[in-house]
Amino acid sequence: MQIEVKQQFSPAAQVHKFGGSSLASAQRFAAVADILQQQNPQQALWVVVSAPGDTTDALLAIIAAAENIAVRDAALNALQVQLTAIVQQTLAAEAAAIVSGQLRQWLAAVPDALVQQQLNDVLAIGERLSALLLSELLKQRGLNAVAVDARDFLRLKQHQPDWTASAALLAEQTQPDCIHVVTGYIARDDKGHSITLGRNGSDYSATLLGALVQAAEVTIWTDVKAIYSADPRKVASAVPYSQVSWQQACQLAQLGNPVLHARTLAPLTGTNTVLQVRSSYEPAQGGCCVVQPGLTEPGAAQQGFITELNDVTLLTLHQDTAITAARLALELQQPVIELSQQGDNLCWLLPAACAEQALAWLAELNVHAVWDTQRYYAVAWLKADQTQQAAVADQLLQQHAVLHRYENARQLIWLLGAPLPVAVLQQLHQQLILPTPALQLVVAGAGNVGAEFLSMLVTQQQRFAAKLKLNLAAVLNSRRAVLADNIAVTDWQTALAAGDSWHAEQLTAYLQALPAPKVLVDITPSSDFARLYPAFIAAGCDIISANKQGVTLPGAEYQQIMQALVQHQRQWLSNTTCGAGIPVQRTLQELLSAGDQIAEVSGIFSGTLSWLLCQYDGSKPFSDFVLDAQQAGLTEPDPRDDLSGKDVQRKLLVLARELGVTLELDDIKLQPLLPEGLEQGSWQDFWAQRDILDTELAAVFAATKAQGGVLRYVAVLSLQHGKVRASVSLQQVSQDHALAAIAPCDNVFVIRSGWYNANPLVLKGPGAGRVVTAGGLHADLAVLINQLIGKAAMPASLT
Incomplete structure (x- = not known):
């Protein structure tokens, strides 16, 4: 126009x-x-x-x-x-x-x-x-x-x-x-x-x-945030589309869709104007764009829709009439749908309330139409793919008295005598729309590990693209956040740099508004952020956490998180909180679920201390090795968190709680590697007094070497004879001990159980580093993804 x-x-x-x-x-x-x-x-x-x-x-x-x-x-x-x-x-x-x-x-x-x-x-x-x-x-x-x-x-x-x-x-x-x-x-x-x-x-x-x-x-x-694949009030799995083609939007409007109306699109057809549908109740959501022909973004395929028409009827006219369905719709200001040509006749579907008006108007033009007076309930399927077949849907609808069926390459309409039960409509949607599930991903923490996780995400998006869409919906750090639909993973740094400051209520509200399923990946070191987990879970998020603070909160707060998970049927995957990418928690879960009983878990739980004690040879002060590890990204933000042993203490508490043992952090006996008093003040304060650490470690190292041993920082959780004993300490082990033969950064987990007693189960591998930790987070993410893919592929009758 x-x-x-x-x-x-x-x-x-x-x-x-x-x-x-x-x-x-x-x-x-x-x-x-x-x-x-x-x-x-x-x-x-x-x-x-x-x-x-x-x-x-x-x-x-x-x-x-x-x-x-x-x-x-x-x-x-x-x-x-x-x-x-x-x-x-x-x-x-x-x-x-x-x-x-x-x-x-x-x-x-x-x-x-x-x-x-x-x-x-x-x-x-x-x-x-x-x-x-x-x-x-x-x-x-x-x-x-x-x-x-x-x-x-x-x-x-x-x-x-x-x-x-x-x-x-x-x-x-x-x-x-x-x-x-x-x-x-x-x-x-x-x-x-x-x-x-x-x-x-x-x-x-x-x-x-x-x-x-x-x-x-x-x-x-x-009052709706998008154009949905079906009525979301009836079909809980209805998909909110971010983009719909102009041709499909016209079809929906013709079918009386409550969001797009019959005449809405006509004035803009053929123009360069972009049409958006958005929710005034959720203005932060991007809504749905109706895309003009030739302007469709790459990868924007035709969408599938199920829509209903209540109280409609049929008119039959001779095919040589000069009046079109579109002309009658204009006169009635109501949708009139041309169903098919049957022999020499045309068949039109329109609201029953307009039938007499339509007949009178047509009669004035000397056009004879036959009204069958039957009132129908119609179900219309707009196809995403012209090759899609409806055999399964036809079988599903057999028991619901289909009176007429009209199909062409773009749509199929069933006319029934009564509305479908909601459960059947949901099954029909499951069978015909078959949406590619989308997982909304919120990443908190954009430091070394966070940046590596996001770098790997590009590959994961490509890997799962055929079966699931991984949508980056937010990235935040302690200072700013970008809360936006579909952030480009390759450009997250730019988006975050332009982001705004945020507060907990704002983030929770944003998470609440995100469509399910959704997962929050916590790569922060913050206990305050971990305390927000119950609110995030209530907003519908699963949690993936590399943040040990959440798993080691005081017992009452930890139980609040666990209760929220049960109440809202969410998951909390925290395998990287102990062992980085080593699947120690998953292994313990599998042993317990299979009926084994764990007697003891021990080993080297800190990749940082593993690296330091493997590398330290007395050739230079121990603090110089600490500085090397910090610069290599192998330590916590403050390396004293590693040297204090509290990081290992927290990891031992993680495993204890994984095994269902009620422990608090203070119940774990701790011998720090850091001399008393050096944990006070800033990192600069520590560095000025580092000779205290260097002198003490040099003496212990010399004595151990003289006895032919090596130093290892060892955690032990014993569950034998009805007693729980937990400790973390610096130990001297012989050269032939299992904990001696390790590579720098290795973690070693020794699991003794009813099945693995005389010959314990040993897991060993890198326990620190941004790549293995980010990889461990992606392993947890893959668990959720595969569950979603499996659920999407499950027959509707089993979901």
Whole structure:
């Protein structure tokens, strides 16, 4: 569509439409104003508004009661009270008085309008109030705004927009550097009479306006955050799509989809305008983009949809008629679906309530149509792939009395005598849509290990792409966060550098809004962050943790996390909190689940101390080796956390709790490698006193070497004879001991059990380093991914 009028509108104009649910209260008006204030001030802003809440329904009831004066007046009074309350709660007193006065005038004129049959003027009151109220609220916030009655510029002729007249009139209404708040749903015909654009006509108003101002974007703000693969109120597994093709959007609109309406797309077809559907209740979500032909992003395939039509009927016409289904839909302002050609006849599906009107209109044009008078419930499947077969779905629907079936390459429609049970609709969705599951990934901690984890994520995304989408939905550190849908993994550093500061409530709310499934990967060293796990779990997140602080919190706090996991049926995978990439916890879990009994777990649990004691040969001070390890990224952020032995102590507590043993950190006997007092103060303070450590270690090393042994830092958890003993200490072991023959950085876990007693089970490998730790995190992530893939592949009857 091209408008043959030279215009002065900004090529970067935006149009934002807000429906009645987005404007149902003073709080919602404020939320809409917040959204508008966040838009790019360099772009011209046009806003289209519906009537507040259920105002249009109330006005229709008043029209229906026109002959009953008492009922009519009572309804008018009730509506005035309701709307006045919204005005007074939205605006400061002076502005509220002005708007309330205007509202009283409009409502006072209703009885005369009803007498004169000016019904569309009555129905326009809701939109006029929304436009006036929102423009005054924006002014109150210091913005230049004006209310515009769409009837002052929008002209339709025989249900079609008069582009030339509308563009010329709109140019007269346009003010420079101003937010124009325009009434939706209403317009005038070519004779100047007020008309309405049908149910949900405000969306149509928005796209008409978008075409007139040649908008770069039109955003339909509603109460859902996307266009779903099915009704999410009935189908819990409905997929919110971030992108839908224009052709499929037109199909959905034709089928009466509640988000996209039959006439909405027409004004923008063939333009460069981007159409967005977003939720005014969740403005942080990216919503869904309806993509024009030729503008589809790479990898954006056709989507699958299941949608329902209630109370529809069939018309049959001879195929040589000049009237099309689209022409009848325009006249009825209702969807009319051309199902198929059967012999010499056409078969159209339309709302049963419109059948008599359709027959009368067709009769005036000397077109004969047959109405079978049967009222149907319809289920429509829009195919993602033209080769998709419906055999399984047909079999599923056999027992539900399918009366008619119509199929072409793009869609299949079943007509039934009664609505499907929700459980069957869910099964149908499972069989036909077969969505590729998407896992929302939130990464907390972007240091050495975090950066390595994100670097590996690119490969993992490619590896699982055919079966699951790994979507990076947030990256944060202690200072800032980027909370955004589908962050490019290759550009996360840039995104994080441009991120904002964050707080716990904001992060939790964002996690709550993310679609499931979702997982938070904690690569921080923070106990405060770990204390937020119950809130994250309640928001629907599984947890993967390399942060030992969570697993070693005081018992009461640890139990809160465990209770939250049970309550919300979430998982907490923390295999990298002990042993980095070595699967020691997973091995213990498997032994216990198989019926074995663990008697003792011992070994070298610190890759850092393993490296230090393997490398230390007395050739230079021990602290120099510590500095080497720190620079190689082998230590905790403060290496004294390793030297204190507390890191090993925490890891032993991790394993104890993995085995169901009730222990606190202080129950584990600790002999630190760090001399007493050096844990105080800053790292610089320690470095000034490092000779104390160097002297003590040199003496112990010399004595051990003289006896032919080696130094190892050893943890022991004994569960024998009903007693629990736990200790961490520096020990001298002989050269032929199992803990002597290790490589620098190795962890060694020695497991004695009922099955592995005389010959214990030994796990050995690198226990420190960003690569092995990041790899261990990805191993935990793979567990969740494979569970999701398995669940997606499971027959619907078993899920």
